[in-house]
Amino acid sequence: MLNIRRLSANAAGFREELDQLLAWETVSNQSVNDIVNEVCARVRQEGDAALLEYTAKFDRLELKSGAELEISKDRLQQALQNIPAAQREALEISAQRVRDYHERQVQDSWTYEEADGTMLGQQVTPLDSVGLYVPGGKAAYPSSVIMNAIPAKVAGVEKLIMVVPTPDGEVNEMVLAAAAICEVDAVFTLGGAQAVAALAYGTETVPAVDKIVGPGNIFVATAKRLVFGTVGIDMIAGPSEILVYCDGKTNPDWIAVDLFSQAEHDEDAQAILVTQDADFAAQVYDSMNKLLPTMPRKEIIQKALDDRGAIIVVDNEDQAIEMINIIAPEHLELSVDDPKALLPKIRHAGAIFMGRYTAEALGDYCAGPNHVLPTSRTARFSSPLGVYDFQKRSSLIMVSEDGANTLGKIAGELADGEGLQAHAASARYRVKD
Amino acid sequence: MLNIRRLSANAAGFREELDQLLAWETVSNQSVNDIVNEVCARVRQEGDAALLEYTAKFDRLELKSGAELEISKDRLQQALQNIPAAQREALEISAQRVRDYHERQVQDSWTYEEADGTMLGQQVTPLDSVGLYVPGGKAAYPSSVIMNAIPAKVAGVEKLIMVVPTPDGEVNEMVLAAAAICEVDAVFTLGGAQAVAALAYGTETVPAVDKIVGPGNIFVATAKRLVFGTVGIDMIAGPSEILVYCDGKTNPDWIAVDLFSQAEHDEDAQAILVTQDADFAAQVYDSMNKLLPTMPRKEIIQKALDDRGAIIVVDNEDQAIEMINIIAPEHLELSVDDPKALLPKIRHAGAIFMGRYTAEALGDYCAGPNHVLPTSRTARFSSPLGVYDFQKRSSLIMVSEDGANTLGKIAGELADGEGLQAHAASARYRVKD
Numbered sequence: 001m002l003n004i005r006r007l008s009a010n011a012a013g014f015r016e017e018l019d020q021l022l023a024w025e026t027v028s029n030q031s032v033n034d035i036v037n038e039v040c041a042r043v044r045q046e047g048d049a050a051l052l053e054y055t056a057k058f059d060r061l062e063l064k065s066g067a068e069l070e071i072s073k074d075r076l077q078q079a080l081q082n083i084p085a086a087q088r089e090a091l092e093i094s095a096q097r098v099r100d101y102h103e104r105q106v107q108d109s110w111t112y113e114e115a116d117g118t119m120l121g122q123q124v125t126p127l128d129s130v131g132l133y134v135p136g137g138k139a140a141y142p143s144s145v146i147m148n149a150i151p152a153k154v155a156g157v158e159k160l161i162m163v164v165p166t167p168d169g170e171v172n173e174m175v176l177a178a179a180a181i182c183e184v185d186a187v188f189t190l191g192g193a194q195a196v197a198a199l200a201y202g203t204e205t206v207p208a209v210d211k212i213v214g215p216g217n218i219f220v221a222t223a224k225r226l227v228f229g230t231v232g233i234d235m236i237a238g239p240s241e242i243l244v245y246c247d248g249k250t251n252p253d254w255i256a257v258d259l260f261s262q263a264e265h266d267e268d269a270q271a272i273l274v275t276q277d278a279d280f281a282a283q284v285y286d287s288m289n290k291l292l293p294t295m296p297r298k299e300i301i302q303k304a305l306d307d308r309g310a311i312i313v314v315d316n317e318d319q320a321i322e323m324i325n326i327i328a329p330e331h332l333e334l335s336v337d338d339p340k341a342l343l344p345k346i347r348h349a350g351a352i353f354m355g356r357y358t359a360e361a362l363g364d365y366c367a368g369p370n371h372v373l374p375t376s377r378t379a380r381f382s383s384p385l386g387v388y389d390f391q392k393r394s395s396l397i398m399v400s401e402d403g404a405n406t407l408g409k410i411a412g413e414l415a416d417g418e419g420l421q422a423h424a425a426s427a428r429y430r431v432k433d
Numbered sequence: 434m435l436n437i438r439r440l441s442a443n444a445a446g447f448r449e450e451l452d453q454l455l456a457w458e459t460v461s462n463q464s465v466n467d468i469v470n471e472v473c474a475r476v477r478q479e480g481d482a483a484l485l486e487y488t489a490k491f492d493r494l495e496l497k498s499g500a501e502l503e504i505s506k507d508r509l510q511q512a513l514q515n516i517p518a519a520q521r522e523a524l525e526i527s528a529q530r531v532r533d534y535h536e537r538q539v540q541d542s543w544t545y546e547e548a549d550g551t552m553l554g555q556q557v558t559p560l561d562s563v564g565l566y567v568p569g570g571k572a573a574y575p576s577s578v579i580m581n582a583i584p585a586k587v588a589g590v591e592k593l594i595m596v597v598p599t600p601d602g603e604v605n606e607m608v609l610a611a612a613a614i615c616e617v618d619a620v621f622t623l624g625g626a627q628a629v630a631a632l633a634y635g636t637e638t639v640p641a642v643d644k645i646v647g648p649g650n651i652f653v654a655t656a657k658r659l660v661f662g663t664v665g666i667d668m669i670a671g672p673s674e675i676l677v678y679c680d681g682k683t684n685p686d687w688i689a690v691d692l693f694s695q696a697e698h699d700e701d702a703q704a705i706l707v708t709q710d711a712d713f714a715a716q717v718y719d720s721m722n723k724l725l726p727t728m729p730r731k732e733i734i735q736k737a738l739d740d741r742g743a744i745i746v747v748d749n750e751d752q753a754i755e756m757i758n759i760i761a762p763e764h765l766e767l768s769v770d771d772p773k774a775l776l777p778k779i780r781h782a783g784a785i786f787m788g789r790y791t792a793e794a795l796g797d798y799c800a801g802p803n804h805v806l807p808t809s810r811t812a813r814f815s816s817p818l819g820v821y822d823f824q825k826r827s828s829l830i831m832v833s834e835d836g837a838n839t840l841g842k843i844a845g846e847l848a849d850g851e852g853l854q855a856h857a858a859s860a861r862y863r864v865k866d
Contacts, residue, residue: 025662083850090846101553104545110537119787120534120801125780127814141851174850210813229458229669232814236662254862260855296854332827339831346827347558354552354831357863361856362832365844368553369828380643381560381665383826393816394765394779395802398772398787399795411798413523417516417607418574421729422693423794429687430790 002288002302005310006281009319021270021310022327024238024376036222040197047203054194059136059167061189066205071176071187079176087174094366095146095181101368102154105387117400118407122393126156129207130390131199131231132184133214134175136165136191142178143364147371147385148214149182155390160184161209163199165191191216193223200227213385215372234385238376239268239308242360243329243349245320246284248277250335250356256287258333261361263304264297270308272327274320278313285311321345328379331360348379404430435721435735438743439714442752454703454743455760457671457809469655473630480636487627492569492600494622499638504609504620512609520607527799528579528614534801535587538820550833551840555826559589562640563823564632564664565617566647567608569598569624575611576797580804581647581818582615588823593617594642596632598624625649629656633664646818648805667818671809672701672741675793676762676782678753679717681710683768683789689720691766694794696737697730703741705760707753711746718744754778761812764793781812837863 005021007014042050048066055069056062063069080088111121130152134145145162152160162184164175179187188206190198196216202208211232212224224233242262246255259271275281288305292298314320321342324332328348336342339354346352350373353360364371372385399407408431415423438454440447475483481499488502489495496502513521544554563585567578578595585593595617597608612620621639623631629649635641644665645657657666675695679688692704708714721738725731747753754775757765761781769775772787779785783806786793797804805818832840841864848856 086846087850090843090850093843094847104543105555112537118800122538122802122817123776123779123785128780143847143851229809229811232811251862254859257855257859257862261853261859264853264855295858296852301855343556343829346556347561348825349827351828351830352556354829357834357837358830358832359837359841359844359859359863361844361848361860362837362840362863363828363830364856365847365860366840367551367830367832369555369830373828376662378662378665379825379827381825384555384828386826388821392781392812392814393819394782394812395784395796395806395817396776396787397784397791397796397800397802399791399800401790404790404792404795407795407799408792410523410526411792411794413519414527414576414798415794417520417523418576419729420694420697422690422697422734423797425728426687426690426694426792427794427798429684429690430792430795 002285002292003306004285004288006285007310007312009312009314009323018326021308022377032218032222036193036219036226039193040223040226043194043197043203044201048205051190051194051198051203051206054192055190058192059165061166061169066203069188069190069205071189076176076180076187079173080180082173083177088177090366091142091146091174091178091181094143095150097366097368098146098150099154102151102387105151106154107388107391111396114403116402116406118403119396119398121396123396124391124393126158127210127390127392128157129159129161129209130157131209131212132160132162133195133212133216133220134162134164135216136167136170136172140164140172140175142174143371144215145175145178145182149179149184151370151385151387152390153183155387157390159207159209161199161207162187163190163195165189165195167191193219196220196223196227200231211390213389234372234389235374235378235382239270240265241270241272241329241375242331242333243272243274243324243327244333244335245274245324246280246335247337248275248280249337252280252283252287253291254356255284255335256291258359259288259305259309260291260295260301261359262331263301263309264295267300267303268308269304271305272309273311274314274323276314276316276320281311281313324349328377330373330375330379333358333360350374350379350384405432435718435725436739437718437721439718440743440745442745442747442756451759454741455810465651465655469626469652469659472626473656473659476627476630476636477634481638484623484627484631484636484639487625488623491625492598494599494602499636502621502623502638504622509609509613509620512606513613515606516610521610523799524575524579524607524611524614527576528583530799530801531579531583531803532587535584535820538584539587540821540824544829547836549835549839551836552829552831554829556829557824557826560643560823560825561590562592562594562642563590564642564645565593565595566628566645566649566653567595567597568649569600569603569605573597573605573608575607576804577648578608578611578615582612582617584803584818584820585823586616588820590823592640592642594632594640595620596623596628598622598628600624626652626656629653629660633660646822667805667822668807668811668815672703673698674703674705674762674808675764675766676705676707676757676760677766677768678707678757679713679768680770681708681713682770685713685716685720686724687789688717688768689724691792692721692738692742693724693728693734694792695764696734696742697728700733700736701741702737704738705742706744707747707756709747709749709753714744714746757782761810763806763808763812766791766793783807783812783817838865
């Protein structure tokens, strides 16, 4: 029997309970920090030698030389042959749909000219090189390769380097096949903090990159925080979450399994149902209890739902929207008749799944939009992974002789006000009159 | 006499010397970390009481209540009256030009529909609230208020909260006047880690915001790193830098003072000249020695140039471009005949100042583009501050009944491959045939 929280938004103490439910802080304890500091420092100083040592120690994989760290292009192509045809086709369709969607995110350079001939604008360029971390073991997801690699490729990144640990030599064929489909430029069998350090600092074998993306455990996340500044990083993700808002008219079994699909990720995952229909809330609860035993990952689902899940009954749609904007969910499912009508009121959500047919799982794999999304209320200030994360901008300023005459006086005045007289002099050298 | 490095790009050991010259890591030592941890924890728990205590301690400013932390709108308007008319006009023109430029960065929501009726897109929305840190004391710059506040306002941020310390009660009238011109929504006399903590967690008086931007000292930077995740932050900036590339045909005095204008920021600032004309390099060196005594901030300029500056002679334009892309400068001045021709080869730079009339100082104050730029080679992966930093995106996915039939099968196949059976079930509920 599920022991998921069943709450009323009008009950006393509801807001405090909700805040507690949403609270999440990824804290690296001192021992994790110490290990990561040492691993990164040694990889930075010793290069391949440290990588081989750590790979032997943490992944129980004995390699003789740096060269053996690379998984060859031939091996990636072989993986593409090894997997069932239906899987390969599904991966290819997914990659193509993700590509189609992300091509619409490409940003172009722009300039404009002012009356005095001064030209202003921005030059948009791809990053030179990107490292993609892919976890090994139980959370090895080919969809994650597609979602991280395709936007980088669409942006025009020329060197996309993937690292994926193969603990005890165990290789995930689907992950390698996805790397082949996405035309990743090189793959290394590396994981943990040592993989992040190799990508940040470079070794004899692994090239240094400009940005590191992709999910990982606490060691990977801590290492990413450490090397941030030397390279760019994506967001440090918290546990995955969904908020399903339903008007009560969707099949409760569908909603129950939508919630399960989030909860099955791991025991910290969060699934919340918000509805104004108390009867429907009870039906979904019954469906969950009925369907839970049929789920292979039922232990994880139950623990996630009991610890961090909730069914929240609200008064009406307005209160539901208020709830959504407070929670700022990573995934928001609007299982209602007219989801488009709600969009203008939704201020914070990583991805919005609209209508009764849009299961979140479709977005995870193949709808097109990215499945790397802001978690833990960070949708208040951040966005899905996209092509824009692999492009950068340079301001363009070309001031004409006349422009310098005008702007030089203004800049001189302000520089004087700030006590920066060399700035003032530099501006005034270009003033004619 | 200046003791700036004079290097040849072809000399033995040049690349090692360059790497050393460019090396910069902002490291917060343990004592800074300890202070910041305590300050943030206490502000989070005790709110205004902790703010008043720290403001008395660090800014030597005794306030009786949280309400006294706020600098009123009337006081901001009064500052606008207090400053000289020429300054006010310069600030107003600067704000208007920055607004005009940044309006071109606004991104709009977009959607598209597929043949089966499935709708995909992105909804773009402004952040609800932003905190702007403005340093007090010697580095109190009204231009910084304009450069941080205007993009947020153009993005549509409704609550823009500024904090600025007034150590010993000393108020910078120009900073307050700039806040009035930018229509900042509230200003608090707060600085240091306590200001960052107040903006991140909120107190009785200071509202919590969604993102914190703006420059600050090591305590501010360390606090921003600490609260990152609870709120968004902008880049942690290193010392400011310029690379001037000149073909040898610009007045050497102009170039000398352009380099000074960077060096005068602080002793860690970096100014580098790259030229293929060895005679010109010598002329600029002579100009620098001639003009240095005329500069009010000559001690700072000399220390910055001696410690971190360089004049680099290269063989030709191609080698100059290579140098630019290695250094990835915050500010790049292309003091040449045809700077537009070089643009396609420049891969990394925060802002590009093109032609002999575009002194970097014009961009600092009033050209239009932002002066908050990526430092310390981070232009390899990051961009000038812009409207895009104050907007966020939500993916939109509305799958039609037919679309769910097609996509449900693909998602089911991939979910099975990843061992996520609830995902598969959720997708397959929507498959008809």
